[in-house]
Amino acid sequence: MQLPHYLSCILRKTNVSAYVTRCEKLLNSQKDAIALHAIGHAINHALTVALTIEERLCGSVKAHIVTSTIEVTDDLVPLLDGLELESKKRSISAVHICLQRASF
Secondary structure, three states, X not given: OOOOOEEXXXXXXXXXXHHHHHHHHHHHOOXXXXXXXXXXXXXXXXXXXXXXXXXXXXXXXXXXXXXXEEEEEEEEOOOOOOXXXXXXXXXXXXXXXXXXXXXX
């Protein structure tokens, strides 16, 4: 698999159709591959975008999907003086999708 020409981070705030339109334009403008990344609740958006692109472009694009877990640190700032800064580590699910032109 070659490295993607374009990277995009998927957020829940942006409409799925906006991502689909952007990806279609990129793939129709001679881009061979684009990468989508999402974490947490945005994973569903990213998968919907990838599957919609595959369906709309009639199999000319193939999605390569990899899941992972990333560790994030939350820094908790106390509202009262005299208290110490607290940090919490937690794990979040992530997905990395490469949409690549299928080779025939």
